[in-house]
Amino acid sequence: ALLRLASLAYYPITFTFTTLKSPLIKDFDDLLKLCDDPEKNPFLPFYLERIPPLMEACKPELVGISITTASQMVGGLTLSRMLRRLYPTIHLTLGGRHMLRLGQSLRELPGYFEAFCNSIVMGSGELALEALISGLKEGRSLESVPNLLRVDAGKVMESDREENIPITEVPAPDFSDLPLEQYLSPTPIVPLRLSEGCYWGKCTFCSRYDTRRFATITPKTAVDQMEDVQRKFAVSAFAINDDCLTPVYLEAVAKEILARGLHVGISLWCKPVAQFTADRLQLLARAGVRLVRWGVETGHPRILKLMNKGTDLEETREVLLASSRAGIWNHATMILGFPTETLEEARETIAFLDRNQDRIHSSILFQFSLLSHSYIVRNPGDFDIVNIDEPLTPFSYEHPFECRSGMNREGFDDFWRWAARHRVDTIYGHPLWYYLRNREYLLLYAARYGRKHTAQWKVCVKGHIVFKAGDRLEIMVKRPEEIPAQLLDMISGLIEAGGEVGLSWIRENLRDAFLIGFALEEGRVVGTLTHKRPKEKYLKYLRKKTDLDLTGYLERGYTYLRPEYRGRGIADRILKALMQGSPGRSIYITIRMDNKDAIALGLRNGMKLAARFINERTGHEIGLFTSTSHTA
Ligand code: SF4
The missing domain is CATH 3.20.20.70 (Aldolase class I)
Structure with a gap:
């Protein structure tokens, strides 16, 4: 928010920690204007203050600027343009992946080319830079420098030599000139x-x-x-x-x-x-x-x-x-x-x-x-x-x-x-990772706190507060007719996201349910469990499979909890609230026998294994659990 506010001073430019966007730049004319405009370009006053003392201290004869992405274009070219005006005798060369594209466009435009630099390295820079340095030192023509675009007698000239060091021979990167401790x-x-x-x-x-x-x-x-x-x-x-x-x-x-x-x-x-x-x-x-x-x-x-x-x-x-x-x-x-x-x-x-x-x-x-x-x-x-x-x-x-x-x-x-x-x-x-913006920070979080904890941090957008998933939870149980349509849609969407049940009848079944339990946090449904009225046809199927008559029972189902909320006892809390809202009712639930978490949740909350059977369609073994005693 602070950066958005700071951007207002440079309207219509907007910037973040890693990008600068300007709708003003449509062609090289616009780019040149922006590079020279201290009112609209936040880089220019900064460079004018910081760069001259550095140049005084180093007295370079050659400066290379690497522009690897479009978001570095304004910052990089403002710097080269400023150096070009203040230090006209220094050779300025540009390189980096994004310069490949700019270089191709600038081929036709020697005037603009000269406004920014003396040369552009197109592609790998190791050999080109070495040859450029020795060419400049010895006052030789730069014709033989590989991978180089330069202006000669008002014309953009391209080296006819392309030379690259294979990756296997490129030395280890050297970060010794970078103030690593000053990065955010x-x-x-x-x-x-x-x-x-x-x-x-x-x-x-x-x-x-x-x-x-x-x-x-x-x-x-x-x-x-x-x-x-x-x-x-x-x-x-x-x-x-x-x-x-x-x-x-x-x-x-x-x-x-x-x-x-x-x-x-x-x-x-x-x-x-x-x-x-x-x-x-x-x-x-x-x-x-x-x-x-x-x-x-x-x-x-x-x-x-x-x-x-x-x-x-x-x-x-x-x-x-x-x-x-x-x-x-x-x-x-x-x-x-x-x-x-x-x-x-x-x-x-x-x-x-x-x-x-x-x-x-x-x-x-x-x-x-x-x-x-x-x-x-x-x-x-x-x-x-x-x-x-x-x-x-x-x-x-x-x-x-x-x-x-x-x-x-x-x-x-x-x-x-x-x-x-x-x-x-x-x-x-609204997870924290979304607001980190820079994915590299996510690496630091994942490395330090682990995947599970990092996924649990949320941002309260109104107050810009970070909290842990589950800390602001409300548990509710309601009859379907008491639930506003929008909320019912969210519950149904969550069950669909769970992906474990057929999608066709979810909405109808919810409307016909006995009681729906759900967990809400910051207006988002994050978990749900339902006591449904089972269909006659399904009860017959279960009777055929298990010999149990479950007439009058409620069926527990449509269980889903968002992953970042798991392991905090939230499903138990929804379940307890659901049971309190269904006093005196017998309950059954069918669970795949390899679904250990769901079985543990049921057993913890008074369900007992009453029978097992095979679902012919999927081949899975299913357990039938009931709230009253039967023999499995
Ligand atoms: S896998 Fe290779 S080809 Fe495919 S998007 Fe990634 S870099 Fe490109």
């Missing part, structure tokens, strides 16, 4: 890079489609680097931001970490494939993996196939469950609005998050972007795309497009607003 973090988190490229490289939406070149440093070298950085900089949190590493490679890294007894906390990006077995995930967790950002992408099988992710939803669920059981925090990245996606399919993605909350602890939603170099841009017909335009600004990788099928723009915008709200309000209930 209780302990430093440093990035490590173990590979280049992506081993899969086939997702149709990805700009890395078919880059082919995939290489890793050896697991031993990876852990050497970790150990080295840890020793020199007292760092124990590592963000391994590689596009996608294989399970086998990660296993080898984990074994190396364990063999050396290193104590580290690690975050990774991974693709949920079956090779992430339970054993492997346990091993990764033991080695210090605390947070994995999984490319789940969608909850709908047709869309997943179109994405060519090489994953399967059932397999994904199993991997995520095994990962969660290993104690790893699972963060899922999801894409909505994929070409041809219908509203029902997009809703299925949101329902997937809801149904799998026990294993997807946090998630992020992205609107689909049609990226340059992706398979879809090159094969639009496969995705019903009829028209692709050039990106709207020279800084963008995203192409506007028209698709003949799926949601239209308006329909998607409505859905997106609903989905964003529903995810935070209903699925996760």
Whole structure:
């Protein structure tokens, strides 16, 4: 909120700890204006105050500025522009992933190029920088510097040499010039890079489609680097931001970490494939993996196939469950609005998050972007795309497009607003992780407090207070007719999210129930249990299966408690309230015999096993528990 308030002074620019957004920048003219405007650009006064003393102290002849993401563009280019004006004799070179895009646009615009820098390193910088330094020192032409764009006699010239050091020969990162203690973090988190490229490289939406070149440093070298950085900089949190590493490679890294007894906390990006077995995930967790950002992408099988992710939803669920059981925090990245996606399919993605909350602890939603170099841009017909335009600004990788099928723009915008709200309000209930914004902080929380505790912290949005799930709980029991429709919808939605019961009759059965128990916190239903009036047909079925006549009994069912509320006796509290509201009534409940938690809850609260039978449809063994004595 404070940053939003501070942003007002620079309206219409908004900034957070990690981003700066400006609707003012549509082209290079706008960018140049903003870089020179101390009234609208918060970076400029800051640099003008802080940079000159540093330049005086160092007297550099060459300054390199790396711009790796779009959010660093204004900060990075304001700095280079200011240095260019104040120190015209210094050679300024720009590099980083985002400069690849800007460099391509600036090729045609030597005037703008010169406004910001003398040269741009396109791609890997190690060899280019070395050659640039010696070229400048010896006063040689820069023609032979590899991977370099520069202006010569008013023309942008490109080096005809492309040279890269293979990842296997890149030395360990050196953070010695960074004031790590000044970062807004209780302990430093440093990035490590173990590979280049992506081993899969086939997702149709990805700009890395078919880059082919995939290489890793050896697991031993990876852990050497970790150990080295840890020793020199007292760092124990590592963000391994590689596009996608294989399970086998990660296993080898984990074994190396364990063999050396290193104590580290690690975050990774991974693709949920079956090779992430339970054993492997346990091993990764033991080695210090605390947070994995999984490319789940969608909850709908047709869309997943179109994405060519090489994953399967059932397999994904199993991997995520095994990962969660290993104690790893699972963060899922999801894409909505994929070409041809219908509203029902997009809703299925949101329902997937809801149904799998026990294993997807946090998630992020992205609107689909049609990226340059992706398979879809090159094969639009496969995705019903009829028209692709050039990106709207020279800084963008995203192409506007028209698709003949799926949601239209308006329909998607409505859905997106609903989905964003529903995810935070209903699925996760304003969790602390959502307000951390920066996922690296989540690594610190997961490493220090563990997955379970981190998931329990909530934010009361009105008062900006952090509290533990369950601390502000109200337990209620009501007849269905006493429950407002909106609340009944929430209860029904929660039962659906539980996923253990048939969905078709939930609402009708709730309306016909004897008594509904539920737990409310901050206006969100987080747990429920119901005493239903059983259907005659079902009683006959049970009689046939067990020989028990349960006429006059109430059936207990529709039991579900959000994962972060489990283990705090909340289900017992709802159950006790429900029993108090049903005096003198006999109760039965059917439970799968492998559902240990539900059985324990029943037994703790006076239910006894009366019979067992097999459900032919599912093959599961079912226990029939009653509140009155029968012989099992
Ligand atoms: S989305 Fe991830 S897994 Fe797919 S090609 Fe891109 S980097 Fe690789």
